[in-house]
Amino acid sequence: MIGGARLTIDLEALAANYCLIRDAVAPAQVGGVVKANGYGLGASVVAPVLIAQGCRHIFVAVLGEAEALAPDLPSGINLYVLNGLMPGTEAHCAQLGAIPVLNSLDQIARWSAQAAVLGRRLPAVLQVDTGMSRMGLPADELESLLADPALLDGIEPKLLISHLACADAADDPANTLQAGRFHEIARRFPGLPLALDNSGGAFHAREHFDLVRAGIGLYGGAPHDGPNPMRPVIALDAAIAQLRTIPAGAGVGYGLTFHTERETRIATIPVGYADGLPRCLGNKGAAWIACVRAPIVGRVSMDSITLDVTDVPEAALYPGAPVELIGPHQSLDQLATDAGTISYEILTQLGRRYQRVLLPATGAATTRSIAP
Ligand SMILES: *Cc1c(COP(=O)(O)O)cnc(C)c1O
Numbered sequence: 001m002i003g004g005a006r007l008t009i010d011l012e013a014l015a016a017n018y019c020l021i022r023d024a025v026a027p028a029q030v031g032g033v034v035k036a037n038g039y040g041l042g043a044s045v046v047a048p049v050l051i052a053q054g055c056r057h058i059f060v061a062v063l064g065e066a067e068a069l070a071p072d073l074p075s076g077i078n079l080y081v082l083n084g085l086m087p088g089t090e091a092h093c094a095q096l097g098a099i100p101v102l103n104s105l106d107q108i109a110r111w112s113a114q115a116a117v118l119g120r121r122l123p124a125v126l127q128v129d130t131g132m133s134r135m136g137l138p139a140d141e142l143e144s145l146l147a148d149p150a151l152l153d154g155i156e157p158k159l160l161i162s163h164l165a166c167a168d169a170a171d172d173p174a175n176t177l178q179a180g181r182f183h184e185i186a187r188r189f190p191g192l193p194l195a196l197d198n199s200g201g202a203f204h205a206r207e208h209f210d211l212v213r214a215g216i217g218l219y220g221g222a223p224h225d226g227p228n229p230m231r232p233v234i235a236l237d238a239a240i241a242q243l244r245t246i247p248a249g250a251g252v253g254y255g256l257t258f259h260t261e262r263e264t265r266i267a268t269i270p271v272g273y274a275d276g277l278p279r280c281l282g283n284k285g286a287a288w289i290a291c292v293r294a295p296i297v298g299r300v301s302m303d304s305i306t307l308d309v310t311d312v313p314e315a316a317l318y319p320g321a322p323v324e325l326i327g328p329h330q331s332l333d334q335l336a337t338d339a340g341t342i343s344y345e346i347l348t349q350l351g352r353r354y355q356r357v358l359l360p361a362t363g364a365a366t367t368r369s370i371a372p
Helices: 011-025 035-039 043-052 063-072 090-096 105-118 139-147 173-186 332-338 343-348
Strands: 005-010 029-033 057-060 078-081 099-102 122-127 155-161 211-214 234-239 242-246 264-269 286-289 292-295 305-308 322-326 355-359
Touching: 005 011, 011 029, 011 043, 011 211, 011 355, 029 043, 035 043, 035 063, 035 343, 043 057, 043 063, 057 063, 057 211, 063 078, 063 090, 090 105, 099 105, 099 155, 105 122, 105 139, 105 155, 286 305, 292 305, 322 332, 332 343
Parallel strands: 005 355, 029 057, 029 211, 057 078, 078 099, 099 122, 122 155
Antiparallel strands: 005 234, 234 322, 242 264, 264 305, 286 292, 286 322
């Protein structure tokens, strides 16, 4: 292994997760959210897998991501920019053929003006705020828009969307409230296709409108706080770089924040915070060696961590011996929980030094369940 660790990306599992969400929300369609470089896995790696499963709607966050991905997409795929239309990017966005999510009257006005300049209609998504107070038309701007439909001159609305603040907690009353408001607003845009749910919302027991915007669930992260129905997509495997035995009372790592209470076997693993392993895992998280949990002791360094491997069988301890950071014994979500964060952050911080191995989608996942 020439990097600190090997990141394995199982594209068959990705395809299977797409199918699982598709079956959960049918007859709604599923769009793939591949922002932040496909949640760290590579947008140009994951998007073609989703498209091969029949996905026709791809979402990124910013225009630069759309620009990078557009050449990899076949024609007929809708490429949306979630964060909206930043001032000065209108011509660029139109030229790319990307579909901006219009989040304010200001963005609507600029897109309408761009359509006038080009002398053709430009597609767009309209986002309304149903309670998250982050993006989308607030109530007063929505009323202004409905009072003056000419504001949409030159704009071809393709989709009306909103976003859930608490989708990961299925029972949170905010979900019902937001879905109700979305319904009310949707009645005032008759005929316009609707999209409210992310991965979490896809598993709420209600209708899913016309399109679901799935992100984390595709990549194997838990979509909600219940048992995770998704297949793991990534595995992170490292190898022991060095072993030592230290006496009771010895300090370990920067700041000597850990002191041994017994004679201790320490294994040094060449993966650190520069690889996306959060520094707050110091003296908190663990790795697994030969099915034994080996706690991280001392601080996480830039390029390495130190594990207490005293309880690991000696036969499994040698330079180059395999160490699991994410895999069958320790899920992505477990690592995130140990670090006090969420799977999204672990994925999007995955380092650039890993040796990346892609397991191809064999096509087995493409078998569609036949409707009765
Ligand atoms: C990131 C994002 C999604 C995808 O959310 P997941 O929880 O990852 O499924 C959907 N919609 C919007 C507006 C987003 O910003």
